[in-house]
Amino acid sequence: MHFKPYPGTRRVVDLLSAIVPIFRVDEEGGTVELIGTGFWVTNSGHMITAWHVVDENIGTNGIDRGPIFAVQTLTDRRIVVRNFRKSDKHPKFDLALIETVVAPPTVNVPTIPVAMSLDELRVDERVFSFAVISADQEIADEKVSGLTAYVFAGELFSEQHPPMTVRFAIRLSFGRVEEIFDEMRDRVMLPFPCIQTDVPIYGGNSGGPLFDIRGRICAIHCTSFGGNEAAFHVPILGVLHLRMRSQSIGIEDSVTQYRSILELAADNQVKFDPPMLDADRLIRSLIRWIWYATRCLVGGERPSLNVHFATRKEPSTPSTTTG
Template sequence: MPINTFKTPATFGMPHWLHRGALALAISTAMVAGVTVTTTNSAHAAVTTADFSGLVQQVTPAVARVNVTKTISEAELAKAQTAELLRQFFGDRLRIPDQAATPAIEHAYGTAFFVTSDGYMLTNHHVVEGADKITVTLNDRTELDATLIGSDERSDVAVLKVKGSQFPALPIGDSNALKVGEPVLAIGSPFGFDYSASAGIVSAKSRSFSREISVPFIQTDVALNPGNSGGPLFNQRGEVIGINSRIFSGTGGYMGLSFSIPIDAAMDIYEQLKTDGEVARAYLGIYPQDIDRNLAEAYNLARPQGALLTRVSPDSPAQKAGLKSGDIILQFNNVQIMRASDLLNLLNRAKPSDSFRAQIQRAGKQMIVTGKLTNAPDDVNVQGGDQQNDNEVQLGLRLRNLTADEQAEVSTDKKSGILVTMVDPTGLAARSGILAGDVITNFHQKPIRTVDDFSSAISSLPEKGVVTIEVIRQGIPAIIGLRIE
């Protein structure tokens, strides 16, 4: 495992979202019993301690352990575990032989918590993804079957429902009101130790990692480990202000950086999943970037602020509203935009039919533009199926069709292609070197213009061997050999 790795703190065997980072890791000491904030000068040191003992007793009954079972083959589990262990010693030279597929039951766990007294619960998508059966265990050891109401991969939020009434629903706080340095508390089941409490402070807000995850994470130094996923993050008033979701780790365990989904964003997703069973996302059709010191001076800004539009998609809501490449969005729906992630976070929270009002700067002059958002292009998760032996081909790709603007940019010889938006690091595509952002134009000697073309090409894959994938990466064509195993 590379040292810079984002991991979801669920148990081994459950799907992980991994992302190579560029941060330098520093091992931190986790404080479980309380939060200590220390300030020093040359002569004195002041120590302030937040006591969460009363709060833990108050909120624990509303937190539950999530138990997940999933049918897999013994070959899949043994091969994955053995390959990872031995590869640390022998590198990629080691080849693990295929084994006969024997059905097996995989057990994993996470955490969930009640948001209504009639049994609705929140947890993470990656905790329950692919589950055949979900049960929750309450703090009095009561075990209840849970129904998956809906799950959203991009936000990593899932909604569960158990039968019953008068459950101890937790109060929902305001994650927007959080301040960096504020003490916070997490409760979960790390490594299977039920109702374990850990505390820390808010380290940063509005952390964004990649396009496939659509929430601005809360960064803390709270010790999260496998099993904490889906558990609540509390402020000092006992209000839920986040769902614990990810860690930044080189060991698989806590190393000082933890990330939680803001409860404001999670509750928006909850309402949509509960009502519609899916999440509708808004589309503006822009490509924003941050403004640094040099650009601020070039555009006559008093300081680096706003989102600079590098491109506006044709026939998009942005173009219809009059936005142009080179515009700087300073405010969006009366919210100040300091960086591009601020704007993207607002769009991720918006609904397709919402109206928008943007204050922009163009050619040194400020103006107001208005318009209406539409539905966002959908991504498609493609694994595939081998018709020769009915075994699933684990390509591990998330794809979507190109917009008209993207097609115009990458088209060569009247070819277009499809965009790779996410690559599962455990899939065959990742092992072959396919990256998020690649545009696939040909697969197994078949032109690819839509996701449906790609899905059709999968049906003709050989049982074993190497097939070619033609891609455009950062404007440069390339051919990649994909080994089918």
């Protein structure tokens, strides 16, 4: 589905290809079930999801040990199975960064990330989500009626089992920000800062992206209470210190074997809108922001006036200036 992310803009974005359904294989029954959702953050198959979606399948060394896999949807609506290789767990938030690889004999196809945003949401701001649901799932109790955008289907082949059908639908769901918890909502279920919305989160949606009205990923689905009455999301700020192997993104460095999202964003290797600026290279940062603002204006958009700086000198969260 192509989305025009801001009123008056001529730019369109295919957000559907950024969504990553996660399935578990039932080895006894020979079937697959949807267990969660994620979204791509690099072209090399790195995705972010909720840690509770994958924790039972990941060993203490971060190596996948379970029968789970991710599904990459292509722009022509074909699907590709990707296996888990390596995972990084956030020390505080319910988040994980997963390195995936295409399951053989499929030829590798670059994954398509969508820009994330560190701009802070406000109460009553409109937001939306692409929910991954069963292809025949019945929908009820939505405050704002959603739209089932597309149904995907394919087969999973394995040496241990006969072909298994993989079938799911993507539903566009709408809502608004109801409350923002700057510290924590509670000490057990949500012991960290989070955002509350009325966007429906169905079973299997944990770890998926929440979008703002400009089509930027602004938070990650965490949990919901009371059916579809209240949903909670981790802000994008939480992903910045998740790490990936340098080699997995084509960086050969024997000294720094891992790169954080924060470092990669400062180098413009992970997409943020507005772009993350490098506090240690101010001239380069100024040029980057001018280029960003120019592209927005040419495309008929108003650029975000928020400025986010990152530095490699201290492992701290980026500073933010609101214009």
